[in-house]
Amino acid sequence: MQPDEPFVTCPLCGQTHAAPFLKPGQRASCVRCGSLLAEAGHLGPQAPLVFACTGLVLAVPALLLPFVTLSKFGKERTVLLTDGFLGFWTHGFAPFGAAVLIAGTIAPFGLLGLLAALYVLGKRNPAPALLPRLRHWAHQVEYWAMPEVQILGVLVAFFKLGSVVNVTIGPGLYCYGGSSLFTLMAWRSFKLRPRERRPFRAAAVATS
Numbered sequence: 001m002q003p004d005e006p007f008v009t010c011p012l013c014g015q016t017h018a019a020p021f022l023k024p025g026q027r028a029s030c031v032r033c034g035s036l037l038a039e040a041g042h043l044g045p046q047a048p049l050v051f052a053c054t055g056l057v058l059a060v061p062a063l064l065l066p067f068v069t070l071s072k073f074g075k076e077r078t079v080l081l082t083d084g085f086l087g088f089w090t091h092g093f094a095p096f097g098a099a100v101l102i103a104g105t106i107a108p109f110g111l112l113g114l115l116a117a118l119y120v121l122g123k124r125n126p127a128p129a130l131l132p133r134l135r136h137w138a139h140q141v142e143y144w145a146m147p148e149v150q151i152l153g154v155l156v157a158f159f160k161l162g163s164v165v166n167v168t169i170g171p172g173l174y175c176y177g178g179s180s181l182f183t184l185m186a187w188r189s190f191k192l193r194p195r196e197r198r199p200f201r202a203a204a205v206a207t208s
Contacts, residue, residue, distance in 0.1 A: 008037050048190040052116040055182035058175045059109045066170030068154070070161070081105060081172055084150075104150035108183045111145045114138040115186050142187060147180035 008019045010030040017037065020028045028037045068079045082105065088097030114137055121128050151173075158167050 051186035058179035062176035065172035
């Protein structure tokens with residue numbers, strides 16, 4: 001991996017390093033605190049974009065197709081991804097519904113869109129002025145993107161409801177699980193510069 005800038009600053013302690021040249025699979029760590037500075041993946045430079053776009057493609061059927069089907073005594077009810085939010089909202093728990101909607105739907109799908117935009121815009125020369133702001137937004141949205149928590153909640157509900165009603169997993173849940181997986185893979189493989197937590201610059205430059 002050829003470094004984009006001559007120096008890399010540790011986001012934790014502020015130590016400045018000469019940007020390393022990394023081979024596939026290698027990582028660069030801070031010489032002062034050991035924090036991860038950069039890493040080169042095994043899947044090639046376009047892997048983050050592929051992961052992000054695949055997650056976005058799966059997000060569409062995850063929103064539109066049946067998530068779960070509940071049946072008993074000949075009656076069926078089909079549940080969509082957004083029904084959890086609507087259930088909280090209609091029963092007077094609007095703040096909980098908003099949290100479920102943001103953490104389970106808006107944030108993860110929005111993060112995929114931000115990562116795809118960052119990759120495309122980052123290839124332009126010169127880089128657009130909006131790029132640093134998009135990086136900041138991506139870091140902020142990532143804190144709220146918790147699709148794996150929603151999947152865990154659905155699985156727990158299966159165990160609870162399995163003895164009461166017949167539960168059938170719909171294609172929407174499979175698509176949502178795939179989109180969640182690609183969200184995590186895109187974030188992990190994306191070369192996103194970490195935010196500097198304090199404006200400290202070391203006098204000496206160390207090379208990892």
